[in-house]
Amino acid sequence: MNKPPLTLFLAAPRGFCAGVDRAIKIVEMALEKWGAPVYVRHEIVHNKYVVDNLRDKGAVFVEELDECPDDRPVIFSAHGVPKSVPAEAARRELLFVDATCPLVSKVHIEAERHYANGLQMVKIGHAGHPETLGTMGQLPEGAVILVETLEDVASIDPRNPDKLAFITQTTLSVDDTADIVEALTSRFPNIVGPHKEDICYATTNRQQAVKAVARDIDALLVIGAPNSSNSKRLVEVGRAAGCGYAQLVQRATDIDWRALRGARSVGLTAGASAPEVLIDEVIDAFRQRFEVTVEIVETAVESVEFKVPRALREPA
Numbered sequence: 316m317n318k319p320p321l322t323l324f325l326a327a328p329r330g331f332c333a334g335v336d337r338a339i340k341i342v343e344m345a346l347e348k349w350g351a352p353v354y355v356r357h358e359i360v361h362n363k364y365v366v367d368n369l370r371d372k373g374a375v376f377v378e379e380l381d382e383c384p385d386d387r388p389v390i391f392s393a394h395g396v397p398k399s400v401p402a403e404a405a406r407r408e409l410l411f412v413d414a415t416c417p418l419v420s421k422v423h424i425e426a427e428r429h430y431a432n433g434l435q436m437v438k439i440g441h442a443g444h445p446e447t448l449g450t451m452g453q454l455p456e457g458a459v460i461l462v463e464t465l466e467d468v469a470s471i472d473p474r475n476p477d478k479l480a481f482i483t484q485t486t487l488s489v490d491d492t493a494d495i496v497e498a499l500t501s502r503f504p505n506i507v508g509p510h511k512e513d514i515c516y517a518t519t520n521r522q523q524a525v526k527a528v529a530r531d532i533d534a535l536l537v538i539g540a541p542n543s544s545n546s547k548r549l550v551e552v553g554r555a556a557g558c559g560y561a562q563l564v565q566r567a568t569d570i571d572w573r574a575l576r577g578a579r580s581v582g583l584t585a586g587a588s589a590p591e592v593l594i595d596e597v598i599d600a601f602r603q604r605f606e607v608t609v610e611i612v613e614t615a616v617e618s619v620e621f622k623v624p625r626a627l628r629e630p631a
């Protein structure tokens with residue numbers, strides 16, 4: 316039977332960012348250096364495929380430090396942790412490695428600097444996300460006001476409207492955040508912001524590539540986990556850019572083929588924690604059903620790399 320033709324527009328950049336790449340390397344190198352098991356507090360990155368793979372190699376994923384024994388190394392995830400976590404690890408004299416992405420650590424430092432200068436912090440981010448918990452946990456309880464929406468901006472009640480600074484989560488929608496920042500600066504004209512926004516290069520580039528792809532396609536698939544903030548934002552950005560059908564899928568088995576019946580052009584991208592092997596799997600699944608032509612839509616070239624911590628570069 317003849318397969319119908321279909322063009323897959325592959326967004327570039329997509330998939331792994333430098334922070335995710337580094338965090339996975341940290342777990343792999345820790346396993347090599349210290350042997351299994353190595354404990355990891357929270358999913359090292361939000362991707363089941365990555366987590367399952369590392370689990371097979373001997374990583375044990377836990378949610379809290381009190382689930383880790385005293386005699387095994389523990390790694391903190393790429394999203395960052397509240398200050399209380401390394402403090403407790405040090406108190407217990409645990410061997411720990413912090414895989415917090417350096418771009419998240421940069422936001423932590425900003426928050427501390429503003430706080431030390433007497434400014435009250437406003438954080439634009441999602442409640443409950445580990446990055447939000449980690450960033451808010453750099454400062455004493457209650458020191459940071461969390462803002463998620465434009466409505467929140469209208470209702471917050473800071474101590475002194477002239478002594479405010481804001482920071483953002485690294486994985487937000489660039490456009491939605493710009494609206495919130497505008498609302499903040501119009502309500503609090505003296506609020507201090509980052510020199511360059513906190514949304515990271517990888518989030519920005521992946522959203523830009525999706526915008527370039529989304530306009531002229533029948534459907535957009537974003538490979539990523541349901542708890543991956545940057546992946547969910549890619550779906551929203553695709554919809555906002557005019558793509559009527561944009562879906563998050565973890566793997567090829569999640570694709571709703573009935574919804575794609577009649578499609579002739581599909582955009583494909585992956586969140587920053589989704590490995591390229593899952594893109595290949597999805598392309599193969601399309602090839603089984605369609606006569607596929609792949610076109611790359613590249614809007615940026617990335618060359619960012621982060622070093623792993625010294626403890627892992629030194630011999631055992």
Ligand code: SF4
Pocket residue numbers: 332333334335393416417418419485486515516517518545587
């Ligand atoms: S998405 Fe950005 S902030 Fe998050 S790990 Fe990747 S590079 Fe770091």
